Amino acid sequence: MVSYTMHMMKKKRSDRNHIIYELRVAAGNYIGVTAKTESTVLKSVKARAAKHYYRARTETKNWLLCSALRELASKDDIEIVVHEIVRGKAAAHHREVEIRRALRPNLNTDTRGD
Helix, strand or coil: CCCCCHHHHCCCCCCCEEEEEEECCCCCEEEEEEEEECCCCCHHHHHHHHHHHHHHHHHCCCCCCHHHHHHCCCCCHHHHEEEEEEEEEHHHHHHHHHHHHHCCCCCCCCCCCC
């Protein structure tokens, strides 16, 4: 028999806080959403920005954001703006689309819902 605690440890949370953020790179900007996984909102977004930067440097994706990040000397050159904190994954992704529509970022490749 599996205990309730063990079951809950395996299940992905859907009610956690999510952060809608903007990365400003050179003359471009990117809107994204990430779960709050670190102790603070800013640490969570910085960790996500570092992942974007790492992938841009190690993978051969031709996405607009990756191309812009490859031009930077350091991940510290990424400007981070936190737009909103939203409870729940689905609500956060819905709100991200609304923000993308309003701001029209030029580095987002996947614009489903726009």
